Amino acid sequence: MVNFTFHNPTKIEFGNDKEKQIGEHIAAEGINKVLLVYGSERIKKEGLFDTVTASLLENGIEYVELGGIVSNPLLSKVYEGIASAKAHSVEAILSVGGGSVLDSSKAIAAGALYAGDVWDFFTFKSQIEKALPIFDIITLAATGSEMNSTAVVTNETTQQKLFIASPHVYPKVSIINPELQKSVSKEYLVYSAADVIAHSIEGYFTASYHPDIIAAYIEANINTVIKTTEILLADPDDYNARSEFAWAATQALNGTTYLGVEGYSYPNHMIEHSLSALYNVAHGAGLSVIMPAWMKWYVSHNEKQFIRFANTIFAKSSAMEGINTLESWFEKIGTPIRLSQCGIHESEIGTIVENAYENAKHFGIADTYTKEVLAEILVLAL
């Protein structure tokens, strides 16, 4: 295993009714005023907003609202949050929603203590040196943002979907109540399954050295996602399946599955970010399109690991059978596997390639992912 540092300071509060203690967790840090960030009005209709604000008030915590965060969250909304956080002198950010709400909250938390433009952090022009403390109640299991130090935001002006990564944006306390995730639509459940699988396979296939123990943890996460997605499609109320799905999502991107791994990259995310940035495709949907295509292009680079994947995930013996079975499984659960299912046609490939190539440079993998290669992969996704 290659040398690593691991320090994940997030406190996880997992289970039923945990959201009722959010006020106590915030008050325990001596915080009196928060920016309460959320997405649609769904949390108001379902009562979660009332539960949260009641807990805040009970604990003497004031709040300022920022609603309206959308999937593929937008930089303009982050700016709005930063302005509000500064204007109201909030002491922390409370995110109530899915990964987009939490990612926006992380950007707001860093931006609120920065004199310059928060986008500087995404373009690596500047480094995050501090951030307001972040608390969250995660209502969609997918991104793993609840236990990691990264966030992804789309700049709608430049059409770039970029990320930040800083130890200052680890959430202080994350509340994961699987019960609150029951109301997620079937559509978003299957997109989330694709997202967790994508987080799992990037390092697994691309690493120049991958420890077996880490591969086995990853396979445990993928197998869990496959099994529990099928259970939840049949019965959304299965609490234990919902729990295991949620925990697999958290574990897939909290750092534990990248420890001791050498020389890996995130090509599927890199390409998918272009689909989201250009066409507002749901992140998980874009990933289920890109992954099989990328795998077909990449398989010869690491056939041994693809055979292992085929064996341990699908009990198949060849690399190609593994890829094809994953693709069929995506199709079966109802997440797209072709660009056309996202309304994207052959004529768009040039545009996607240009955008993705900029991402490749940003990710530091433009030597491998030339425009020709990107086009080749995208053609496989037609």
Next chain:
Amino acid sequence: MVNFTFHNPTKIEFGNDKEKQIGEHIAAEGINKVLLVYGSERIKKEGLFDTVTASLLENGIEYVELGGIVSNPLLSKVYEGIASAKAHSVEAILSVGGGSVLDSSKAIAAGALYAGDVWDFFTFKSQIEKALPIFDIITLAATGSEMNSTAVVTNETTQQKLFIASPHVYPKVSIINPELQKSVSKEYLVYSAADVIAHSIEGYFTASYHPDIIAAYIEANINTVIKTTEILLADPDDYNARSEFAWAATQALNGTTYLGVEGYSYPNHMIEHSLSALYNVAHGAGLSVIMPAWMKWYVSHNEKQFIRFANTIFAKSSAMEGINTLESWFEKIGTPIRLSQCGIHESEIGTIVENAYENAKHFGIADTYTKEVLAEILVLAL
């Protein structure tokens, strides 16, 4: 999954040469003076002591030495450490050694800030409310103490081997350099393998509800230990095998394998603690004797999970084949499987039962582990 809180604040520094930065990590916390706790003079002979003290001095950190910690660490030595920590007003404890050294350090760290008798914490008469910060360089992969909040110490006067558990004794920084673990004897390597397997199976078999995802992580750890132990017995210098063994040991008892698990207990540890306390048997050796015996007694209580174990660990189809294969594997690697191999004979069973029954009461499982049951299990270990 049942509700849980997970918050593991330990920073892990894993890999080659990491011990050279120990002084920087301590200085970063504003600490000027430490109690340097270690076991035998081995660390002096091998140069580790010089590396560590050089790093301390470079960073302006004074140290007071406390050597001579033994396996199954003794309360008397903990008292000595507490007296020294108080007399020299040290600000932190630095443990350089295996689990016994670190467990003693944790007890010293808590005892140094307590006016009463540190043993009160072990008998649950008093609760740990604070502790000096703990740093460690772990030279034996086995106990998982480097990333958890527990410690086990033997009171040689009362012949009790008991534990403490408190968030205040999580190490602040733990250094795991697999290279430093190469000099561990083959004997201690195989005892350590048994210890990690024991940490893995207690919850796995005894839980009233056990999530599949957690079971899969546990199986990944056990499979890693089995595979890497065999590699290391043949080639102690295999760095990657040493790394994976070390990481499996850490993961097996850092909390992650007990999340969402309901109604579990530690019967194998409970019985083994009596062997260590009464006969100073090496902990791992005691465990490899007790585990197969306990499994044979317990198998009918949870046959389904034993079949899963047999399948996933040894590719066997029946519960008993799984148990027998584990026993044979212990025998093959050279860790004992019978009491007689530890010099303990049938005439001692009554004495062990009395001691273990006190442990059972302490662990809160005396209803199940009556004296009759304990005797039955011990007879299976003859």
